[in-house]
Structures are given as C-alpha cells and as structure tokens.
Amino acid sequence: xxxxxxxxxxxxxxxxxxxxxxxxxxxxxxxxxxxxxxxxxxxxxxxxxxxxxxxxxxxxxxxxxxxxxxxxxxxxxxxxxxxxxxxxxxxxxxxxxxxxxxxxxxxxxxxxxxxxxxxxxxxxxxxxxxxxxxxxxxxxxxxxxxxxxxxxxxxxxxxxxxxxxxxxxxxxxxxxxxxxxxxxxxxxxxxxxxxxxxxxxxxxxxxxxxxxxxxxxxxxxxxxxxxxxxxxxxxxxxxxxxxxxxxxxxxxxxxxxxxxxxxxxxxxxxxxxxxxxxxxxxxxxxxxxxxxxxxxxx
Numbered sequence: 699x700x701x702x703x704x705x706x707x708x709x710x711x712x713x714x715x716x717x718x719x720x721x722x723x724x725x726x727x728x729x730x731x732x733x734x735x736x737x738x739x740x741x742x743x744x745x746x747x748x749x750x751x752x753x754x755x756x757x758x759x760x761x762x763x764x765x766x767x768x769x770x771x772x773x774x775x776x777x778x779x780x781x782x783x784x785x786x787x788x789x790x791x792x793x794x795x796x797x798x799x800x801x802x803x804x805x806x807x808x809x810x811x812x813x814x815x816x817x818x819x820x821x822x823x824x825x826x827x828x829x830x831x832x833x834x835x836x837x838x839x840x841x842x843x844x845x846x847x848x849x850x851x852x853x854x855x856x857x858x859x860x861x862x863x864x865x866x867x868x869x870x871x872x873x874x875x876x877x878x879x880x881x882x883x884x885x886x887x888x889x890x891x892x893x894x895x896x897x898x899x900x901x902x903x904x905x906x907x908x909x910x911x912x913x914x915x916x917x918x919x920x921x922x923x924x925x926x927x928x929x930x931x932x933x934x935x936x937x938x939x940x941x942x943x944x945x946x947x948x949x950x951x952x953x954x955x956x957x958x959x960x961x962x963x964x965x966x967x968x969x970x971x972x973x974x975x976x977x978x979x980x981x982x983x984x985x986x987x988x989x990x991x992x993x994x995x996x
Contacts, residue, residue, distance in 0.1 A: 701886050707746050711768055714791055719777060721787060722768035723761040727753030730800040730825070732989070733792065734760045737807020737832065738904035739867040741767030741891055744806065744974060751982045756802070756989070761791055763812075765900025767891050772899075779903030781916045784808075785815040792816075799823050802989060806830040806974065807946070808904055815919060818926040826934040826992055828985055829954060829961075830973050831946040835924035836909070836917075841949040843910060850905045860902045867892045867901055874972035876942045884975075927957055934992040935961040938981050940969030962988065 713720040724742055726749050734745040742760040749758040762769040763784055764777055777783070792801075801823050805813040810832025817824045837843060850856035850866060859865035871885035880888070892898045909917035935958050939951045951965060964984060969976045 701883055701890060703887060703890065706884070706887055707743055709746070709749070711742075711762075713769075714794055716764070716787060716790060719764060719770045719772055721761065721764060721770075721791065723759060723791060724749060725795065726758045726760075727756055729756045730802065731792075731797045732756045732758050732802045732804060733788075733797070733813070734758065734804040735788065735806070735809030735813040736760070736763070736766070737809045738766075739870050739892060739901045740807070740888060740972070743767065743887060743890075744972065745804070747978050747982050748804065748974060748985060751986050752989070757797075759792070759795065759797065761788060762891075763787070763808075763900065765897075765903070771891075771897045773896070774899075774903075779900060780907055781811060781815065781919055784812045785819070788812060788816050789819065797823075800825045802826050802828065804828040804830065804985070805832050805834075807832050807971070810834045811920065811923065814927065815923045817930065818923050821926075821929055824930065824933065826989075827930065827936075828988065829935065829937045829939075830981075831938075831940055831943050831950075831971055833946060833950050833953070834920075834927060835953060835957075836920055838949045838953050841947070844945055847905060847908065847945065850902065851908060856905075857902060860905070861895045861898045864889060864892055864898060864901075866905070867898070870971070873944065874970050875976040876940065876970035877966070877968045878976050880972075880975065931958055931960070934988070936985070936988040937961050937963045937965075938973055938984065939963070939965040940971060940973040940976055941965055941967045942969060943971040943973075946971065 709724050711722050736744050742762045745760050765771045803813045814834035867889045871888045909920050
C-alpha cells in the first residue's frame with residue numbers, strides 16, 4: 699500500500715557528502731539551533747512534529763544517521779557502523795553548517811549516546827538538553843539485557859530476523875507506542891527506509907554495537923561519556939519518559955535523575971519507547987514551553 703509521505707513529512711531534505719556517501723538531514727527554520735538526534739530503528743521522521751512546532755523560532759537540524767532514513771546505506775566495506783563514527787558524522791555536519799554554540803540537544807534512544815558524546819567533545823557549545831527515553835551511560839546494574847536484543851546482537855537467527863524480515867523495525871512500530879498505537883500508514887512510514895536486506899544493515903549494526911563488557915569496541919567511549927556527564931548538571935534539562943519502554947525503562951530514568959537531580963521530569967506510566975509519537979499532542983508543546991522558559995533574557 700502506497701504511503702503519502704509528504705502528508706506526514708513535509709520537508710525538503712539536504713545532503714552532506716561524507717567521503718562519497720550522502721548524509722541526509724533536515725535544516726528547517728532560523729534562530730538558535732535545536733539539534734535532534736534519533737535512534738534505532740527510527741529516523742528523522744520521528745521528530746517531524748517537533749520540527750513543525752519549533753521552526754518558526756529555532757533552526758531545527760535533524761540528521762538521518764548513515765544507513766537510516768534517506769541517508770545512504772553502504773556496506774561494511776564503505777562505512778564503519780560504530781558509535782565513534784556516528785559522533786564524527788554529527789560533528790562534521792554541525793561544523794559544515796557553522797553551528798558552534800547555543801545548541802539545544804534533543805536526543806532519543808541511540809541518539810542519547812551519539813548526542814552526548816558530541817557534547818563531551820564540545821561542552822561549550824551546549825545550551826540545554828531534552829532527554830527522551832535514552833541513555834548516555836552503560837546498562838544499569840539492575841537492568842538485565844533484554845533477551846530480544848541479545849538474540850539480535852549475538853546470533854545468526856537475529857541477523858536473519860532483522861535483515862531478512864525487518865523484525866526489529868516491525869516490532870518497534872507496533873510496541874513503541876502504548877497509549878496511542880500507530881495506525882497502519884504511520885507504521886509503514888517508520889519502516890519505509892528499511893525495505894530490503896541491504897537497507898537494514900544499520901538496524902542490525904546498531905544492536906551489535908551495544909557495549910556490554912570491557913573489550914567491546916564501544917565500551918571505553920561510553921565510559922568516557924558517562925564520566926563526563928556531570929559537567930552539564932548546571933544546564934537546563936527536561937526529561938520526557940515513557941515508562942512502558944521494554945529497554946529504556948524506569949531503571950534508566952532513575953539513573954538520569956541520579957545524575958541530574960535538578961532536571962525537570964515528565965514521566966508517563968502508560969507511554970512507550972516512541973514517547974514523542976505516543977504522546978505527541980502533550981510532549982511537543984511541553985518541549986516548546988521548556989525552550990521558551992529557559993531562553994536567556996536580554
């Protein structure tokens with residue numbers, strides 16, 4: 699069934715050339731930059747309603763990670779699907795756009811680790827933070843690694859399910875929203891970029907890059923990011939959390955609150971992983987209000 703994508707995603711994207719690969723992003727509006735960093739298995743589509751709400755007052759920058767959304771989807775021979783490379787990509791984009799300060803970071807899922815790793819590199823550029831069901835630290839000790847992720851991360855069956863049957867993106871489109879489940883066209887829009895084996899490479903590589911123990915290639919970088927978070931405690935921060943997230947549950951929320959006791963918290967017992975989609979009519983105005991309230995007065 700055809701998808702009227704323009705109805706949901708009325709933007710004209712741009713591309714940055716990264717070593718011959720197209721890195722797609724949205725650049726909408728003007729003003730102080732709001733950089734929105736998505737996770738897996740979503741894409742810039744996740745932030746569409748927030749962009750529409752903010753672009754009259756802010757410059758909204760929303761990249762599609764390589765292998766995601768409308769960015770190219772290269773094989774492993776052309777792109778190293780690792781956290782450090784993701785951070786490099788984001789840094790190159792923002793430098794290309796000459797965005798060097800007053801950044802509001804909005805982060806979700808893997809976007810939390812990518813965005814906060816960028817922030818650790820350039821703390822002087824960050825103005826405030828909006829946190830949506832994500833992490834920028836290792837798996838909390840009291841949180842078991844979910845079996846579904848373990849299968850995807852470590853087994854050939856997981857590879858077949860993710861790349862052959864799009865199981866990860868398919869499942870997320872059904873379970874990611876709890877209070878307001880997605881209708882069929884919306885689910886298809888989330889899955890649109892991941893329509894064949896090759897185009898699902900990033901979906902799998904993200905899961906395989908989850909660091910669980912010393913020696914995993916991303917482990918030390920995550921440790922460094924976690925150790926550097928304290929420097930942002932004085933910044934305005936708002937947390938928006940769906941408690942029915944099967945991965946980023948209340949144990950992750952408690953870790954954020956422990957690290958940022960002064961953060962403004964909006965937690966919802968009946969909302970899921972895609973909090974910005976699940977409760978868009980509530981969360982989008984709250985984020986807009988948070989930005990308005992924390993503007994520096996002349």
